[in-house]
Protein backbone atom coordinates (compact mmCIF):
# COMPACT_ATOMS: atom_id res chain seq x y z
CA UNK A 1 0.00 0.00 0.00
CA UNK A 2 1.45 3.32 -1.03
CA UNK A 3 1.14 5.74 1.90
CA UNK A 4 4.09 8.10 1.82
CA UNK A 5 3.08 9.91 5.00
CA UNK A 6 3.23 6.66 6.92
CA UNK A 7 6.90 5.95 6.30
CA UNK A 8 8.16 6.97 9.72
CA UNK A 9 6.23 5.11 12.40
CA UNK A 10 7.17 1.93 14.22
CA UNK A 11 5.48 -0.41 11.73
CA UNK A 12 7.54 0.99 8.89
CA UNK A 13 10.79 0.82 10.83
CA UNK A 14 10.35 -2.60 12.47
CA UNK A 15 7.97 -4.44 10.20
CA UNK A 16 10.08 -7.62 10.20
CA UNK A 17 9.58 -7.90 13.95
CA UNK A 18 5.84 -7.17 13.79
CA UNK A 19 2.77 -9.23 12.79
CA UNK A 20 2.13 -7.26 9.59
CA UNK A 21 2.27 -8.10 5.90
CA UNK A 22 2.20 -6.08 2.71
CA UNK A 23 -1.59 -6.22 2.79
CA UNK A 24 -1.84 -4.68 6.27
CA UNK A 25 -3.03 -1.06 5.97
CA UNK A 26 -0.59 1.03 8.01
CA UNK A 27 -2.47 3.41 10.30
CA UNK A 28 0.28 5.62 11.70
CA UNK A 29 0.87 9.06 13.14
CA UNK A 30 4.67 8.71 12.92
CA UNK A 31 4.84 7.42 16.50
CA UNK A 32 8.06 6.21 18.11
CA UNK A 33 11.61 7.52 17.59
CA UNK A 34 11.29 9.24 20.95
CA UNK A 35 14.46 10.71 22.43
CA UNK A 36 16.66 8.88 24.91
CA UNK A 37 17.72 11.81 27.04
CA UNK A 38 20.87 11.58 29.14
CA UNK A 39 20.11 12.74 32.65
CA UNK A 40 23.22 14.17 34.34
CA UNK A 41 21.69 14.95 37.73
CA UNK A 42 19.97 11.59 38.05
CA UNK A 43 23.23 9.95 36.96
CA UNK A 44 25.03 11.70 39.78
CA UNK A 45 22.45 10.53 42.31
CA UNK A 46 22.44 6.94 41.09
CA UNK A 47 26.19 6.57 40.49
CA UNK A 48 25.37 5.26 37.00
CA UNK A 49 24.65 6.60 33.53
CA UNK A 50 20.93 7.34 33.59
CA UNK A 51 18.79 7.97 30.52
CA UNK A 52 15.14 8.92 30.15
CA UNK A 53 13.13 7.35 27.34
CA UNK A 54 10.67 10.23 26.98
CA UNK A 55 7.55 8.56 25.65
CA UNK A 56 5.48 11.65 26.33
CA UNK A 57 6.77 12.90 22.98
CA UNK A 58 4.64 10.45 21.02
CA UNK A 59 1.77 11.88 18.91
CA UNK A 60 -0.90 11.58 21.64
CA UNK A 61 1.56 12.19 24.46
CA UNK A 62 2.16 8.66 25.74
CA UNK A 63 3.77 5.30 24.91
CA UNK A 64 0.36 3.89 24.03
CA UNK A 65 0.74 5.08 20.43
CA UNK A 66 3.34 2.38 19.70
CA UNK A 67 0.92 -0.43 20.45
CA UNK A 68 -2.07 1.37 19.02
CA UNK A 69 -0.60 1.77 15.53
CA UNK A 70 -0.28 -2.02 15.33
CA UNK A 71 -3.62 -2.81 17.03
CA UNK A 72 -5.62 -0.41 14.86
CA UNK A 73 -3.84 -1.41 11.65
CA UNK A 74 -4.62 -5.07 12.36
CA UNK A 75 -8.19 -4.25 13.37
CA UNK A 76 -8.73 -2.48 10.03
CA UNK A 77 -7.08 -5.35 8.18
CA UNK A 78 -9.49 -7.74 9.91
CA UNK A 79 -12.49 -5.63 8.92
CA UNK A 80 -13.32 -3.96 12.25
CA UNK A 81 -15.64 -0.97 12.07
CA UNK A 82 -15.41 -0.13 15.77
CA UNK A 83 -12.69 -0.42 18.39
CA UNK A 84 -13.32 -0.43 22.11
CA UNK A 85 -11.13 -0.14 25.17
CA UNK A 86 -11.17 0.37 28.92
CA UNK A 87 -8.72 2.98 30.05
CA UNK A 88 -7.24 5.05 32.82
CA UNK A 89 -6.84 7.72 30.12
CA UNK A 90 -3.87 7.24 27.84
CA UNK A 91 -5.04 4.11 26.05
CA UNK A 92 -8.33 5.85 25.27
CA UNK A 93 -6.54 8.92 23.91
CA UNK A 94 -4.40 6.76 21.62
CA UNK A 95 -7.29 4.52 20.54
CA UNK A 96 -9.45 7.55 19.72
CA UNK A 97 -6.69 9.20 17.68
CA UNK A 98 -5.73 6.13 15.66
CA UNK A 99 -9.39 5.21 15.08
CA UNK A 100 -9.97 8.75 13.78
CA UNK A 101 -6.98 8.32 11.50
CA UNK A 102 -8.41 5.01 10.25
CA UNK A 103 -11.91 6.43 9.80
CA UNK A 104 -13.55 3.94 12.17
CA UNK A 105 -15.56 4.32 15.39
CA UNK A 106 -14.02 4.27 18.85
CA UNK A 107 -15.75 3.64 22.17
CA UNK A 108 -13.94 4.14 25.47
CA UNK A 109 -15.03 2.97 28.92
CA UNK A 110 -13.49 4.99 31.74
CA UNK A 111 -13.69 5.05 35.54
CA UNK A 112 -15.84 8.12 36.33
CA UNK A 113 -14.02 11.00 37.96
CA UNK A 114 -10.58 9.36 37.82
CA UNK A 115 -9.28 10.46 34.43
CA UNK A 116 -6.87 13.39 34.06
CA UNK A 117 -8.63 16.21 32.25
CA UNK A 118 -6.18 16.35 29.34
CA UNK A 119 -6.78 12.68 28.54
CA UNK A 120 -10.56 13.03 28.79
CA UNK A 121 -10.41 16.01 26.44
CA UNK A 122 -8.36 13.98 23.97
CA UNK A 123 -10.95 11.18 23.82
CA UNK A 124 -13.72 13.69 23.06
CA UNK A 125 -11.74 15.83 20.62
CA UNK A 126 -10.59 12.80 18.63
CA UNK A 127 -14.27 11.89 18.31
CA UNK A 128 -14.64 8.82 20.54
CA UNK A 129 -17.85 7.77 22.25
CA UNK A 130 -17.09 8.08 25.95
CA UNK A 131 -18.79 6.16 28.75
CA UNK A 132 -17.76 6.85 32.36
CA UNK A 133 -18.73 3.94 34.60
CA UNK A 134 -19.35 4.08 38.31
CA UNK A 135 -16.49 1.72 39.01
CA UNK A 136 -12.73 1.49 38.53
CA UNK A 137 -10.49 0.48 35.61
CA UNK A 138 -10.73 -3.20 36.49
CA UNK A 139 -14.54 -3.00 36.22
CA UNK A 140 -14.21 -1.21 32.87
CA UNK A 141 -11.89 -3.90 31.51
CA UNK A 142 -14.26 -6.64 32.70
CA UNK A 143 -17.07 -5.00 30.69
CA UNK A 144 -14.85 -4.54 27.62
CA UNK A 145 -13.88 -8.24 27.69
CA UNK A 146 -17.61 -9.01 27.40
CA UNK A 147 -17.60 -7.24 24.00
CA UNK A 148 -15.19 -9.92 22.71
CA UNK A 149 -16.49 -11.93 19.78
CA UNK A 150 -18.96 -9.30 18.54
CA UNK A 151 -18.64 -8.99 14.76
CA UNK A 152 -16.85 -5.89 13.53
CA UNK A 153 -15.68 -4.87 17.02
CA UNK A 154 -12.02 -5.10 18.06
CA UNK A 155 -10.81 -4.78 21.64
CA UNK A 156 -7.66 -2.64 21.70
CA UNK A 157 -6.61 -3.02 25.33
CA UNK A 158 -3.28 -4.75 25.89
CA UNK A 159 -5.11 -8.09 26.19
CA UNK A 160 -4.90 -7.65 22.39
CA UNK A 161 -1.43 -9.09 21.65
CA UNK A 162 -0.86 -6.59 18.82
CA UNK A 163 -0.58 -3.86 21.45
CA UNK A 164 2.33 -5.66 23.14
CA UNK A 165 3.98 -6.20 19.76
CA UNK A 166 3.94 -2.49 18.97
CA UNK A 167 5.09 -1.43 22.42
CA UNK A 168 8.16 -3.68 22.33
CA UNK A 169 9.65 -1.37 19.68
CA UNK A 170 10.75 1.01 22.45
CA UNK A 171 13.34 -1.58 23.51
CA UNK A 172 14.61 -1.76 19.94
CA UNK A 173 15.13 2.00 19.84
CA UNK A 174 16.97 2.00 23.17
CA UNK A 175 19.36 -0.71 21.98
CA UNK A 176 19.95 1.22 18.75
CA UNK A 177 20.65 4.45 20.67
CA UNK A 178 22.94 2.93 23.32
CA UNK A 179 24.59 0.38 21.03
CA UNK A 180 23.53 -2.33 23.49
CA UNK A 181 20.85 -3.03 26.09
CA UNK A 182 21.14 -1.15 29.41
CA UNK A 183 22.00 -2.89 32.70
CA UNK A 184 18.74 -1.91 34.37
CA UNK A 185 15.43 -0.85 32.90
CA UNK A 186 12.92 0.89 35.15
CA UNK A 187 9.28 1.61 34.36
CA UNK A 188 5.97 2.27 36.08
CA UNK A 189 3.46 -0.57 36.25
CA UNK A 190 -0.31 -0.40 35.90
CA UNK A 191 -1.87 -3.10 33.76
CA UNK A 192 1.66 -4.51 33.25
CA UNK A 193 1.48 -4.57 29.45
CA UNK A 194 4.46 -2.31 28.99
CA UNK A 195 6.95 -4.25 31.13
CA UNK A 196 5.81 -7.38 29.29
CA UNK A 197 6.36 -5.66 25.95
CA UNK A 198 9.80 -4.23 26.80
CA UNK A 199 11.03 -7.60 28.00
CA UNK A 200 9.80 -9.21 24.76
CA UNK A 201 11.57 -6.53 22.74
CA UNK A 202 14.84 -6.88 24.63
CA UNK A 203 14.80 -10.66 24.20
CA UNK A 204 13.99 -10.46 20.48
CA UNK A 205 16.82 -8.04 19.69
CA UNK A 206 19.17 -10.12 21.85
CA UNK A 207 18.20 -13.27 19.96
CA UNK A 208 18.74 -11.40 16.67
CA UNK A 209 22.30 -10.52 17.74
CA UNK A 210 21.55 -6.83 18.09
CA UNK A 211 22.58 -6.68 21.78
CA UNK A 212 25.00 -8.58 24.01
CA UNK A 213 23.06 -8.46 27.27
CA UNK A 214 19.60 -8.29 28.79
CA UNK A 215 18.61 -5.67 31.36
CA UNK A 216 17.21 -6.35 34.81
CA UNK A 217 13.55 -5.32 34.50
CA UNK A 218 12.43 -3.23 37.44
CA UNK A 219 8.84 -2.09 37.85
CA UNK A 220 7.28 0.35 40.28
CA UNK A 221 3.67 0.38 41.38
CA UNK A 222 1.96 3.11 43.39
CA UNK A 223 1.80 1.96 47.01
CA UNK A 224 -2.02 2.15 47.10
CA UNK A 225 -2.37 0.22 43.82
CA UNK A 226 0.24 -2.50 44.11
CA UNK A 227 -1.33 -5.90 43.44
CA UNK A 228 1.82 -7.44 41.98
CA UNK A 229 4.01 -6.27 44.84
CA UNK A 230 1.54 -7.60 47.43
CA UNK A 231 0.76 -10.64 45.29
CA UNK A 232 -3.01 -10.14 45.53
CA UNK A 233 -5.63 -8.16 43.61
CA UNK A 234 -6.50 -4.81 45.20
CA UNK A 235 -10.24 -4.24 45.26
CA UNK A 236 -10.13 -0.48 45.74
CA UNK A 237 -6.86 0.75 44.24
CA UNK A 238 -5.97 4.31 45.10
CA UNK A 239 -3.25 6.75 44.00
CA UNK A 240 -2.94 10.28 42.67
CA UNK A 241 -1.20 8.67 39.67
CA UNK A 242 -4.55 7.82 38.06
CA UNK A 243 -2.91 6.21 35.01
CA UNK A 244 -1.70 3.32 37.19
CA UNK A 245 -4.73 3.10 39.48
CA UNK A 246 -5.25 -0.58 38.63
CA UNK A 247 -5.98 -3.40 41.08
CA UNK A 248 -5.92 -6.50 38.89
CA UNK A 249 -3.43 -6.15 36.01
CA UNK A 250 -4.20 -8.05 32.80
CA UNK A 251 -0.52 -8.82 32.12
CA UNK A 252 0.31 -9.81 35.71
CA UNK A 253 1.99 -13.03 34.55
CA UNK A 254 4.00 -11.16 31.91
CA UNK A 255 5.36 -8.84 34.59
CA UNK A 256 6.27 -11.75 36.85
CA UNK A 257 8.06 -13.48 33.97
CA UNK A 258 9.99 -10.34 33.02
CA UNK A 259 11.15 -9.85 36.58
CA UNK A 260 12.08 -13.45 37.33
CA UNK A 261 13.74 -14.13 33.98
CA UNK A 262 15.76 -10.91 34.07
CA UNK A 263 16.66 -10.93 37.76
CA UNK A 264 14.83 -7.67 38.39
CA UNK A 265 12.15 -6.76 40.88
CA UNK A 266 8.80 -5.08 41.50
CA UNK A 267 8.63 -2.46 44.22
CA UNK A 268 6.37 0.35 45.37
CA UNK A 269 6.59 4.14 45.71
CA UNK A 270 4.24 6.33 47.72
CA UNK A 271 2.18 9.17 46.25
CA UNK A 272 4.43 11.62 48.12
CA UNK A 273 7.51 10.08 46.52
CA UNK A 274 5.83 10.22 43.08
CA UNK A 275 4.90 13.90 43.41
CA UNK A 276 8.35 14.80 44.74
CA UNK A 277 10.02 12.93 41.87
CA UNK A 278 7.78 14.62 39.29
CA UNK A 279 8.68 18.06 40.61
CA UNK A 280 12.36 17.17 41.00
CA UNK A 281 12.65 15.89 37.44
CA UNK A 282 11.00 18.95 35.95
CA UNK A 283 13.05 21.41 38.00
CA UNK A 284 16.39 19.59 37.69
CA UNK A 285 16.34 18.01 34.25
CA UNK A 286 13.73 20.08 32.43
CA UNK A 287 11.54 17.07 31.73
CA UNK A 288 7.86 17.32 32.72
CA UNK A 289 6.17 13.94 32.96
CA UNK A 290 2.81 12.86 34.30
CA UNK A 291 2.59 11.46 37.86
CA UNK A 292 2.49 7.78 36.84
CA UNK A 293 5.65 8.27 34.79
CA UNK A 294 7.40 9.85 37.75
CA UNK A 295 7.05 6.49 39.54
CA UNK A 296 10.12 5.40 37.52
CA UNK A 297 12.13 8.30 38.84
CA UNK A 298 10.84 7.88 42.38
CA UNK A 299 11.84 4.23 42.16
CA UNK A 300 15.35 5.03 41.00
CA UNK A 301 15.78 7.56 43.79
CA UNK A 302 14.44 5.08 46.33
CA UNK A 303 16.35 1.97 45.31
CA UNK A 304 19.36 2.83 43.21
CA UNK A 305 20.81 5.92 44.85
CA UNK A 306 24.57 5.78 45.33
CA UNK A 307 24.97 2.94 42.90
CA UNK A 308 23.12 0.42 44.99
CA UNK A 309 19.68 -1.08 44.94
CA UNK A 310 18.91 -1.25 48.63
CA UNK A 311 15.72 -3.26 48.82
CA UNK A 312 15.59 -5.91 46.13
CA UNK A 313 16.84 -9.42 46.84
CA UNK A 314 19.50 -8.99 44.17
CA UNK A 315 20.92 -5.92 45.92
CA UNK A 316 24.39 -5.23 44.65
CA UNK A 317 26.45 -2.21 43.68
CA UNK A 318 26.00 -1.20 40.05
CA UNK A 319 29.05 -1.87 37.90
CA UNK A 320 31.08 1.25 37.09
CA UNK A 321 29.54 2.95 34.08
CA UNK A 322 26.36 0.91 34.40
CA UNK A 323 23.55 2.17 32.21
CA UNK A 324 20.06 2.64 33.59
CA UNK A 325 17.10 3.54 31.37
CA UNK A 326 13.89 4.92 32.82
CA UNK A 327 10.78 4.96 30.68
CA UNK A 328 8.84 8.11 31.42
CA UNK A 329 5.59 7.02 29.89
CA UNK A 330 3.43 10.13 29.49
CA UNK A 331 3.69 13.90 29.09
CA UNK A 332 3.18 16.18 32.09
CA UNK A 333 0.71 18.31 30.15
CA UNK A 334 -1.77 15.43 30.21
CA UNK A 335 -2.51 16.18 33.83
CA UNK A 336 -1.71 19.69 34.99
CA UNK A 337 -4.26 19.63 37.81
CA UNK A 338 -2.37 17.20 40.03
CA UNK A 339 0.99 19.03 40.29
CA UNK A 340 -0.73 22.41 40.51
CA UNK A 341 -2.99 21.19 43.31
CA UNK A 342 -0.25 19.50 45.32
CA UNK A 343 2.42 22.07 44.58
CA UNK A 344 0.10 24.93 45.55
CA UNK A 345 1.27 26.90 42.56
CA UNK A 346 -0.29 30.37 42.37
CA UNK A 347 1.61 33.21 40.75
CA UNK A 348 2.37 36.21 42.96
CA UNK A 349 0.67 39.28 41.50
CA UNK A 350 2.28 42.65 41.03
CA UNK A 351 1.36 46.07 39.73
CA UNK A 352 2.28 46.60 36.09
CA UNK A 353 5.64 48.34 36.53
CA UNK A 354 9.29 47.28 36.77
CA UNK A 355 9.78 48.18 40.43
CA UNK A 356 6.77 46.19 41.55
CA UNK A 357 7.75 43.14 39.48
CA UNK A 358 11.34 43.27 40.79
CA UNK A 359 10.11 43.54 44.35
CA UNK A 360 8.09 40.35 43.92
CA UNK A 361 11.01 38.55 42.23
CA UNK A 362 13.38 39.54 45.02
CA UNK A 363 10.99 38.07 47.61
CA UNK A 364 10.61 34.70 45.96
Ligand code: AN7
Pocket residue numbers: 062086087088089090091092188189190191192193194195243244290292293329330
Ligand atom coordinates in the same frame (compact mmCIF):
# COMPACT_ATOMS: atom_id res chain seq x y z
C1 AN7 B 1 1.42 7.24 31.73
O1 AN7 B 1 -4.34 4.13 29.62
O2 AN7 B 1 -3.58 1.41 31.55
O3 AN7 B 1 1.68 -1.27 33.01
O4 AN7 B 1 -5.65 2.54 30.28
O5 AN7 B 1 -0.87 5.72 31.12
O6 AN7 B 1 1.43 -1.10 30.52
O7 AN7 B 1 -0.48 -0.57 32.03
C2 AN7 B 1 -2.27 3.33 31.23
C3 AN7 B 1 -1.13 2.89 31.82
C4 AN7 B 1 2.25 3.87 32.91
C5 AN7 B 1 1.17 1.70 33.00
N1 AN7 B 1 2.32 5.18 32.62
O8 AN7 B 1 1.48 0.91 31.88
C6 AN7 B 1 -4.55 3.10 30.27
C7 AN7 B 1 -3.46 2.52 31.06
C8 AN7 B 1 1.29 5.79 32.03
C9 AN7 B 1 0.13 5.08 31.72
C10 AN7 B 1 1.14 3.13 32.64
C11 AN7 B 1 0.04 3.72 32.04
P1 AN7 B 1 1.01 -0.59 31.84
